[in-house]
Amino acid sequence: MTAPDEDKLREQALATLTTARDRTTLLTSCVEDPDLTAQHSPLMSPLVWDLAHIGNQEEQWLLRTVAGREAMRPEIDGLYDAFEHPRAERPSLPLLPPDEARRYAAEVRGRVMDVLESTAFHGTRLTEAGFAFGMIAQHEQQHDETMLITHQLRTGPQALTAPDPEPAPLFTGPAEVLVPGGPFTMGTSTEPWALDNERPAHRREVAPFYIDTTPVTNGAYQAFIEDGGYDDPRWWTPEGWAHIRKNSVFAPLFWRRDGKQWLRRRFGTTEAVPPDEPVLHVCWYEADAYARWAGRRLPTEAEWEKAARHDPAGDRSMRYPWGDADPGPERANLGQRHLRPAPAGSYPAGESPLGVRQLMGDVWEWTASDFLPYPGFQAFPYKEYSQVFFGPEYKVLRGGAFAVDAVACRGTFRNWDYPIRRQIFSGFRTARSGDV
Known part of the structure; x- marks a missing residue:
């Protein structure tokens, strides 16, 4: 050096x-x-x-x-x-x-x-x-x-303030994007500050699939609620159904109904749920159930990363959806600059070469995958960061949220949590196989 x-x-x-x-x-x-x-x-x-x-x-x-x-x-x-x-x-x-x-x-x-x-x-x-x-x-x-x-x-009056994201026109682009099948390079061996579970880089074969252009919104999720999604076991895994019945889960965390309107508590204030924002504070079971109800599924971790990093023109994997340049406020909602997600379809400067938006920032996105090591994984510098968590108990989240700083968020960064967790800043987008 x-x-x-x-x-x-x-x-x-x-x-x-x-x-x-x-x-x-x-x-x-x-x-x-x-x-x-x-x-x-x-x-x-x-x-x-x-x-x-x-x-x-x-x-x-x-x-x-x-x-x-x-x-x-x-x-x-x-x-x-x-x-x-x-x-x-x-x-x-x-x-x-x-x-x-x-x-x-x-x-x-x-x-x-x-x-x-x-x-x-x-x-x-x-x-x-x-x-x-x-x-x-x-x-x-x-x-x-x-x-x-x-x-x-915490309860009590608002303690934190931040400006809201810039208003965005209602997104009218395509609802989903086709990601071509074929191999791509997943993970990294060259990002100097990448953590052990992001390593090493390796080739993955992914079949063609469609992925949502933007994360699922509050408005779309409300349709699932109003259609009785929380009352129909058809959409839930047995573990998910048992969990929501035992814990009386009927909407995202911090939501409550006021007549015909849904309200939410956000950092000490109560407000109407904005329909065009990505849905927030849902667990993996809820994300999976919504996807089933919509006739779709959650993307695998490999699918998510290919949608976020693959540049088909150069057949290479980029650091971020927009390329190799560091994140900036025009590309992603990161770093606690705001205390909420931006409207779905925001940040056109941050979209991937295939046209997928908001893959970085706004909400962590649940994937279908368990948290497992990559081929050739080596714990460094201590096994308690990743190795002790590998297994089917944890599901992978990708992409970061408005609460995540850019230093702890990149195209290869992997987060994980129990499928019941809802206090985290978690949302999701859905996918479907390309031959459907």
């Missing part, structure tokens, strides 16, 4: 770390301390746990592992080990109080700035191209997204 390349990557690492910390500060300074220490849902940690966990992971990887420095607070490692304590138990732990957690995270970051200046971006796999710094920036942004979910779950 030449010096100019290394200098550019160092600037990129500094920028992404700074952006992540600015967002963490916003999410933890817009409410009072009681809101930081409270557990707003048993599904989520107290916000103050996330804050100190971010600092602890940064200390462990960048100060101790990369720089070889002595531990600052070794006695708290266990408190902020995500695998040692389930989220529901974390409020009972002797956590650092808010002011102390802030000071700890700030002190870690101050020392990391020195390490960033002095570390060579080559020599080891962890430091090659600044991977460790990129990994920590992605980790913080992932916890920022988690904290934003907690803000959505």
